[in-house]
Amino acid sequence: MIDKSLVREIIAKRVAKEFKDGDVVNLGIGLPTEVANYIDKDVEVILQSENGFIGLGPTPKEGEENKDLVNAGGKFVTILNGGACFDSAMSFAIIRGGHVDATVLGALQVDEEGNLANWMIPGKMVPGMGGAMDLVVGAKKVIVAMEHTAKGAPKILKRCTLPLTAAKEVNLIVTEMGVIEVTPNGLVLKEIAPDTTVEEVKAATEAELTISPDLKVMEI
């Protein structure tokens, strides 16, 4: 079992390895945002923020915040040299038009078909989809970054039971237990966390898992 306090870091670090030089990436609120901290310095990734710019930079120092410059979570951020601002129609033209190479989002549930549910729990929590539906449909690669289970219950299911964010759009699931690819033949475990057994992963997963013939140990 992995130290709980490291779970988020493990996931963020592993997701960060998915990007290549020049990729345009949109990181969701929460854990996905932390991915930015672990991107290889030799890899230039351009972060897109759906509220209207590219070139999202780190959090400003206290006292140096610009009231006009926030990320899609409303947090003060910076814009890197060479960044560009645009309106919401252009922002989502970029997203829906396939100009974002990868989007990283959290999930409530994800399933064998690559269906994703991450925007509401009927009767309980209905924040709205924000930009998530467009991101999941439009990005070339959809990476779900999440803890493998929620209070011990699997989140990787045979079929999502919550209202979907999008159908059949997820490409990769990264958790603290492993890396799972969504293929036309279902979910394939490609990498497994150190000190974790395939049986442990299977036990924490409701969906059918195929084990890749060249299963690797997750680099973290």
Added chain:
Amino acid sequence: MIDKSLVREIIAKRVAKEFKDGDVVNLGIGLPTEVANYIDKDVEVILQSENGFIGLGPTPKEGEENKDLVNAGGKFVTILNGGACFDSAMSFAIIRGGHVDATVLGALQVDEEGNLANWMIPGKMVPGMGGAMDLVVGAKKVIVAMEHTAKGAPKILKRCTLPLTAAKEVNLIVTEMGVIEVTPNGLVLKEIAPDTTVEEVKAATEAELTISPDLKVMEI
């Protein structure tokens, strides 16, 4: 009969009276362009140029042309203080979206239903519609500015015989002989040129003309 050399000036002068303060106007190539010369100084009209700006100003002095600044006919123009530039998608969002108060165009033919033909003569002249189809569909008021006849043959017909630019979109026809409004009940002669008789106008017009009960003399 009106002095031929004055025909264009008469038409342009009369069209210029159609605008009110603050109107956004698109003037077609040729005769319609000349309308700008006769707009009342107390009336601020904002000229839109479909190649991508508002605030179209007069022709620059020789030697002061800017190679980057032309009108939709490719002629060097100027941009007035407070003008704004945009791309073609925005230019036609403005046009198609009803943000242009009036467009002035020439015509090959116009008919009783307000149909307009001004973009091609099959087998003879096929320059293309350019922005005309969007302008005629999108502008709040469509004004046809043209000579009443072509080589003696009527251009105001019962039905256009040439391929249409748009169906039922023309609101007003201004010629050197008079001003004709397109109404649900057909064409109504509202104004007549000085020294011209109703019979002369009717003889030069194939379409049925109703004579307005308060027919006025055209102010020019």
Added chain:
Amino acid sequence: MNKLKILNEIMEHIKDGQTIMFGGFLGVGTAEKIVDAIVEKGVKDLTIICNDTGFVDKGVGKLVVNKQVKKVITSHIGTNPETGRQMNAGEIEVELVPQGTLAERIRAYGAGLGGVLTPTGLGTVVAEGKQVIEIDGKNYLLEKPLKADVAILKGSKVDKKGNIWYSKTTRNFNPIMAMSADVVIVEAEELVEVGEIEPENVATPHIFVDYILKGGEV
């Protein structure tokens, strides 16, 4: 034409039952002075169109808290718990729209288009009751244009003709809302002389703007 108005004159255009678009993203790029004046005026039964319902004390959220909103068309209500509470209590109607679809529906009206054909929302509750159109073997949802009686914008620099320049992420929905309402009002953080914004750098051309409020920094 003098578009510059004082707050009282601006407020004459705000009435019960109107549909009003508000620019802004979590309150950034929202005309706070005008929102405050609408709260003070107390007009009711508004339908508001906005990216999100802001916070209880920032952006259009203040209108929700003050129970002036009958319906909201938006992509997100999560940062303003009062919207969710009123929704669950049946006090407010909430139409949730994917953010990109919301932007494109607003643009469509302003651009004179009949609707938007988007893949977003297919296979989700968003598609319920909507027409699906197949184009070259792929399905798209037909989403309808959105318009408003009034659009309320926030401009970082506004010249006296009404040309607008937006700083950083304040642009968001403001330019498209400028195209899609009968009356368009902009709150100017900084009012500048005509010509101070270069023609190429104007984000909202003045022809869309009816009234300007000299707002100052909030």
Added chain:
Amino acid sequence: MNKLKILNEIMEHIKDGQTIMFGGFLGVGTAEKIVDAIVEKGVKDLTIICNDTGFVDKGVGKLVVNKQVKKVITSHIGTNPETGRQMNAGEIEVELVPQGTLAERIRAYGAGLGGVLTPTGLGTVVAEGKQVIEIDGKNYLLEKPLKADVAILKGSKVDKKGNIWYSKTTRNFNPIMAMSADVVIVEAEELVEVGEIEPENVATPHIFVDYILKGGEV
């Protein structure tokens, strides 16, 4: 990533049979150096997408004169008599598209939309063979998205990352074409350092641009 290339490197991306979009309006905002290089290279059977076919000696018109174009999708050919002559002689196929529809079809592809619903062209030959969709009692033509293998843009100021600023009326179709081609090449009239174009004044964000040619004034 170094996007800056010399003309020979740029020309490696231009091949027989490609569909190429060219920015420009009667040659204003067209990448003349790249057009000249394509004439010199002599690639054939091109399909070109452009507002107009320019003049016989300016803009994309030179490609038509040199008989490199199999098909042109455009709104106007009147200023280049050679296009009309080739059309009448059956040497070139011409698809005439209303200018606003052309712009919106290009944007639609880049924006991931399934098509455009426009009132323009209804009741004319433009509507022939196309689907008409009724939305709330009004009819709209369904026009399909347009994409290209290569888009060739002209930027007035281009920074070394590829951000573009367009002077005056040179913008026209350039920004939308930047969104709708597999390979996007910009000819920079002035190449500037990163940061010289303010983020708010960038008209084409660098993520759309693959290669930059330092062009200089023509």
